[in-house]
Amino acid sequence: MIALHQVSKTFSTPGGPLQAVSSVSLDIGQGDIFGLIGFSGAGKSTLLRMINLLERPDEGTVTVDGEDLTKLSIRELRQRRLSIGMIFQHFHLLSNLTVYENVSFPLEIAKVPKADRKRRIEECLETVGLLDKAKAYPAKLSGGQKQRVAIARALANKPKVLLCDEPTSSVDPQTTGSILASLKEINEKLGITIVIVTHEMNVVKAICDKVAVMENGRVVEKFDLREAHIVPQSPIAQFLFQNEIALEAREAVYA
Numbered sequence: 001m002i003a004l005h006q007v008s009k010t011f012s013t014p015g016g017p018l019q020a021v022s023s024v025s026l027d028i029g030q031g032d033i034f035g036l037i038g039f040s041g042a043g044k045s046t047l048l049r050m051i052n053l054l055e056r057p058d059e060g061t062v063t064v065d066g067e068d069l070t071k072l073s074i075r076e077l078r079q080r081r082l083s084i085g086m087i088f089q090h091f092h093l094l095s096n097l098t099v100y101e102n103v104s105f106p107l108e109i110a111k112v113p114k115a116d117r118k119r120r121i122e123e124c125l126e127t128v129g130l131l132d133k134a135k136a137y138p139a140k141l142s143g144g145q146k147q148r149v150a151i152a153r154a155l156a157n158k159p160k161v162l163l164c165d166e167p168t169s170s171v172d173p174q175t176t177g178s179i180l181a182s183l184k185e186i187n188e189k190l191g192i193t194i195v196i197v198t199h200e201m202n203v204v205k206a207i208c209d210k211v212a213v214m215e216n217g218r219v220v221e222k223f224d225l226r227e228a229h230i231v232p233q234s235p236i237a238q239f240l241f242q243n244e245i246a247l248e249a250r251e252a253v254y255a
């Protein structure tokens with residue numbers, strides 16, 4: 001469903017060029033829930049944003065559903081992006097619109113007629129269990145509910161792919177469970193391919209079929225989590241799978 005072939009991205013910064021992603025190739029299958037894990041600054045978000053060309057790679061190709069997005073015109077790309085939903089750590093809901101209106105927004109952009117919009121909005125809110133909150137404003141919702149509205153909004157145009165950038169990093173562990181359950185359900189019921197950026201191995205273990213571990217802009221290891229015996233080779237993957245954070249002595253940290 002998604003094929004990244006040798007994609008790279010360098011940003012210009014005041015301190016000089018910064019290579020955020022270096023020659024990454026990845027294949028993500030139809031219906032996969034695929035994790036991208038790594039420490040802060042590893043390049044996970046940049047790689048995710050290259051899948052819908054929110055970041056355009058300097059090199060390499062991005063193929064989604066058989067089509068190389070890097071070859072499309074701006075107008076064609078805008079159209080294709082409708083089939084790639086996205087959610088973010090801080091939800092990005094429009095605070096002056098109700099839940100209903102937030103989910104309506106992408107449908108209006110896609111010029112869906114009003115009568116069809118109503119049905120679709122209700123379907124999406126039903127899917128995330130928030131139909132009863134249709135008239136509420138985001139400020140009245142919990143973090144988990146806000147993220148589920150964001151999921152409903154991302155589903156509005158019936159995407160084939162859902163990109164999730166740290167979807168549970170702003171919420172408590174219990175709420176994390178409810179957001180991941182919603183994602184799992186839409187993957188199973190609707191067959192949507194999901195890519196999740198996270199720095200939490202618990203999230204990966206709870207929901208992902210496969211994971212790529214990133215460090216310094218590169219994918220250092222990939223795992224199929226359905227395999228019985230996973231033996232990480234790289235130090236970072238070993239650390240992440242071990243999933244224990246030990247506080248080091250202050251002298252060691254500040255030395």
Ligand SMILES: Nc1ncnc2c1ncn2[C@@H]1O[C@H](COP(=O)(O)OP(=O)(O)OP(=O)(O)O)[C@@H](O)[C@H]1O
Pocket residue numbers: 011012013018019020038039040041042043044045046047199
């Ligand atoms: N638009 C930008 N301009 C300049 N530098 C950027 C830009 N976006 C990302 N970077 C830099 O690229 C590197 C990779 O960032 P990225 O956000 O992809 O990492 P990440 O693994 O998602 O980390 P985090 O979890 O902290 O977001 C970082 O050093 C970051 O500061």
